[in-house]
Amino acid sequence: MARDDTPLDQEVFDKVLKEQLDAGTDRRVAEGRARSAAVRAYKAAHPEEEAAPAAAAAGGNGEAQAPAAAAALAAPAAAGAAPAAGQAMVAAAPVSAPTRTAPLPTGNIPTPKKGAPDKHRLLALVPPEGIQRVEREQGDRVNVWPHLLIEEFVAMFVLSVGLVVFSTFVNAPLRELANANLTPNPSKAPWYFLGLQELLRYFHPMVAGISIPTFILVGLAAVPFVDRNPSTRPGDRKIALTLFTTLFMFGAVLTIIGSFFRGPGYNWIWPWAQGVFFEL
Amino acid sequence: MKLKPPSPSELGDRLRESEVWKSIFRPGSIFRKGYKDTSRDRALATMNNVLYHLHPVKLKRHGLKLTYTFCLGGLSFFLFILLTITGIFLMFFYRPMADIGGAQAYTDMQGIRTTVFFGDFVRNLHRWGAHLMVFSVTLHMARVFYTGAYKPPREFNWVVGVILLFLTLGLSFTGYLLPWDQLAIWAVTVGTSLAGYSPFIAKQFNIVLLGGVVVGPETLLRWYVLHVLALPFVLVLFLSVHFWRIRKDGGISGPL
Numbered sequence: 001m002a003r004d005d006t007p008l009d010q011e012v013f014d015k016v017l018k019e020q021l022d023a024g025t026d027r028r029v030a031e032g033r034a035r036s037a038a039v040r041a042y043k044a045a046h047p048e049e050e051a052a053p054a055a056a057a058a059g060g061n062g063e064a065q066a067p068a069a070a071a072a073l074a075a076p077a078a079a080g081a082a083p084a085a086g087q088a089m090v091a092a093a094p095v096s097a098p099t100r101t102a103p104l105p106t107g108n109i110p111t112p113k114k115g116a117p118d119k120h121r122l123l124a125l126v127p128p129e130g131i132q133r134v135e136r137e138q139g140d141r142v143n144v145w146p147h148l149l150i151e152e153f154v155a156m157f158v159l160s161v162g163l164v165v166f167s168t169f170v171n172a173p174l175r176e177l178a179n180a181n182l183t184p185n186p187s188k189a190p191w192y193f194l195g196l197q198e199l200l201r202y203f204h205p206m207v208a209g210i211s212i213p214t215f216i217l218v219g220l221a222a223v224p225f226v227d228r229n230p231s232t233r234p235g236d237r238k239i240a241l242t243l244f245t246t247l248f249m250f251g252a253v254l255t256i257i258g259s260f261f262r263g264p265g266y267n268w269i270w271p272w273a274q275g276v277f278f279e280l
Numbered sequence: 281m282k283l284k285p286p287s288p289s290e291l292g293d294r295l296r297e298s299e300v301w302k303s304i305f306r307p308g309s310i311f312r313k314g315y316k317d318t319s320r321d322r323a324l325a326t327m328n329n330v331l332y333h334l335h336p337v338k339l340k341r342h343g344l345k346l347t348y349t350f351c352l353g354g355l356s357f358f359l360f361i362l363l364t365i366t367g368i369f370l371m372f373f374y375r376p377m378a379d380i381g382g383a384q385a386y387t388d389m390q391g392i393r394t395t396v397f398f399g400d401f402v403r404n405l406h407r408w409g410a411h412l413m414v415f416s417v418t419l420h421m422a423r424v425f426y427t428g429a430y431k432p433p434r435e436f437n438w439v440v441g442v443i444l445l446f447l448t449l450g451l452s453f454t455g456y457l458l459p460w461d462q463l464a465i466w467a468v469t470v471g472t473s474l475a476g477y478s479p480f481i482a483k484q485f486n487i488v489l490l491g492g493v494v495v496g497p498e499t500l501l502r503w504y505v506l507h508v509l510a511l512p513f514v515l516v517l518f519l520s521v522h523f524w525r526i527r528k529d530g531g532i533s534g535p536l
Binding site for chain 2: 139140141142143144145146147148149151152155156159160163164166167168170171172173174175176177178179180182183184187188189190191192193196197200205206208209210213217220221223224225227229230231232233234237241244248279280
């Protein structure tokens with residue numbers, strides 16, 4: 001049944017809504033509470049409407065359906081009353097019920113009754129300890145469609161257009177055929193490794209090429225296990241933010257130096273004076 | 281009796297009522313007749329679409345804020361898709377052969393630039409997109425750090441993210457060699473020469489990865505296979521875990 005079709009008591013709705021809003025509750029939450037109160041009030045005032053559809057469903061689907069429907073109705077009643085025979089109790093038992101074990105298989109395979117319809121129904125009885133209880137705040141949530149998906153689409157579209165325009169006008173480089181005997185001057189690694197190549201100027205290759213990259217990768221992976229500060233507020237994370245920003249900037253500066261400030265012989269140059277020796 | 285041809289809107293209605301149309305678009309699709317802009321149909325629109333159902337039905341409102349994620353993770357994924365498509369196109373016109381007699385790989389690159397229809401454009405998209413992806417993945421990592429999104433319960437997803445960054449660099453670097461021009465071979469020579477200083481395994485490392493002591497034809501074939509098959513395969517595996525864990529860890533992090 002669609003939500004909007006549920007009949008409700010408008011008077012109670014307005015009253016509860018006003019109460020909730022006056023109490024300073026968020027409007028969405030207040031409306032929800034008012035609606036539930038109004039529906040409950042309506043149902044209390046019109047008990048006959050509640051019973052009618054259920055009876056119709058039980059009667060309309062033939063005899064086979066009736067036992068199942070009866071079992072479902074019996075379950076809540078049995079919980080309050082004296083212990084009833086049958087497994088219906090399992091579903092209604094409180095959470096603290098002792099662990100139950102299923103009866104051992106008897107080995108008797110039941111034969112279907114003569115003339116029984118060639119289909120079966122499943123009625124699952126879930127022991128309460130099998131139910132995973134999830135406690136989560138409802139919070140302020142919005143539908144992914146359309147809100148998030150439209151945003152993603154726009155981001156994708158803008159990126160695509162930018163990339164298509166750029167690729168139309170700027171050609172990717174293709175130099176002369178590879179020649180193992182002719183080293184270009186300077187020879188540079190791809191830009192994302194130029195920070196490391198720059199470090200090579202200052203440290204032994206063992207340090208710049210092996211130790212530092214390993215340290216960066218392992219260190220990055222270890223971040224969540226080293227930083228045990230549970231807060232995500234920037235004010236509480238001054239050390240973490242400072243450290244990360246410093247190291248990130250350090251890498252960025254080294255990469256920029258390696259890209260633009262190194263010329264022939266990998267010597268220092270000024271890009272505006274001697275030109276740029278950098279290819280993507 | 282005079283038969284009147286149906287109007288276009290009538291035709292559209294009939295099409296959307298047809299069994300074929302309804303079999304393609306599941307309930308809740310905005311293309312299906314009877315889509316209503318209700319909470320229920322909005323939820324179904326997300327759930328009943330193979331692409332969109334990576335998302336939850338609802339997300340925290342602050343997750344919409346552009347300055348929280350800058351869409352960097354999503355755009356990195358989009359770039360990966362774009363690179364896959366353009367890469368498949370380029371594979372039709374490229375042979376990873378660089379024998380002494382003549383470098384087929386380089387000849388094919390020239391062919392892509394000159395004779396293949398839209399070849400140059402697609403190669404540009406592939407190359408610029410690849411650089412952009414390295415950039416966006418790095419920025420995505422920075423964003424996740426600054427919002428503290430690696431904190432419990434998301435520690436493991438951060439580790440998966442670091443692996444993805446490493447794989448992205450690997451994909452970009454292996455692709456860098458494929459044009460087989462001076463730029464490619466020497467950039468890779470410089471990049472891999474560092475590995476020659478690794479303790480204990482320098483020689484083995486070179487032989488496994490380069491197929492010899494220097495960058496040569498063997499290297500080209502190895503890196504081609506790594507670039508078009510091995511690394512993308514591994515990346516997709518980790519990507520699946522990455523996306524799955526986002527949902528399992530409670531969706532988008534925050535707010536700050």
